[in-house]
């Protein structure tokens with residue numbers, strides 16, 4: 195459940211990036227850290243990394259916009275993907291308001307994606323979380339690699355996205371799909387908060403959500419025909435030079 199602080203008018207949501215080891219979870223956060231202006235993004239804290247592997251987790255706070263008079267802060271976490279870090283994954287997943295599943299599109303990682311997705315669902319279930327109602331996006335990363343090496347978005351979607359969640363082709367190294375994934379997930383989380391009944395936080399948030407606002411300042415791409423961009427919060431604009439330039443032909447041509 196997101197934390198709504200009415201004194202400081204701040205909504206804080208915990209978003210967790212899951213997926214197999216080396217799928218690009220940390221790269222998502224690194225890209226955001228580089229692309230977003232300093233006042234919107236806090237330190238990227240990577241705990242106990244050896245070489246480029248996340249042994250524990252990454253953490254980074256991001257302020258991406260407002261809902262009515264409330265500032266929205268997303269606390270982004272990544273979990274370690276390697277199977278033997280299950281206990282740490284469970285800890286990091288605890289209290290997640292939404293999850294981004296970052297799949298590695300390379301064909302040789304097919305089984306790792308499936309195993310990791312199952313593991314994520316098992317961990318959520320152990321926390322008593324119903325994955326069907328938890329805000330979620332799927333990101334098919336590394337779509338920049340040669341076509342012979344990567345599965346298509348349609349294939350990945352058929353194998354992994356059985357609940358028809360918003361899905362994004364990505365090249366996290368260059369930022370393709372990174373903002374869209376985050377924005378979609380954040381929007382789902384806030385929408386769910388606004389729909390909560392019977393709690394003060396829910397009531398207040400629902401009021402905030404009713405406040406008119408203007409939308410759509412973050413860059414967007416057309417990764418997926420299934421994806422909806424009807425944001426309910428006003429994203430903070432990015433400086434022009436940090437918008438990623440590439441139009442990814444393979445991913446942009448996805449037709450669900």
Ligand SMILES: Nc1nc2c(ncn2[C@@H]2O[C@H](COP(=O)(O)OP(=O)(O)O)[C@@H](O)[C@H]2O)c(=O)[nH]1
Pocket residue numbers: 213214215216217218219220221222246247248272275335336337338339364365366367368
């Ligand atoms: N080609 C390509 N490489 C990527 C992409 N995303 C991440 N990588 C590389 O994949 C490796 C693992 O990425 P990392 O973010 O550390 O994975 P994590 O274990 O999921 O946190 C690193 O060498 C990254 O540079 C991508 O979209 N395309």
Ligand SMILES: [Mg+2]
Pocket residue numbers: 219220221246247248272
């Ligand atoms: Mg990592």
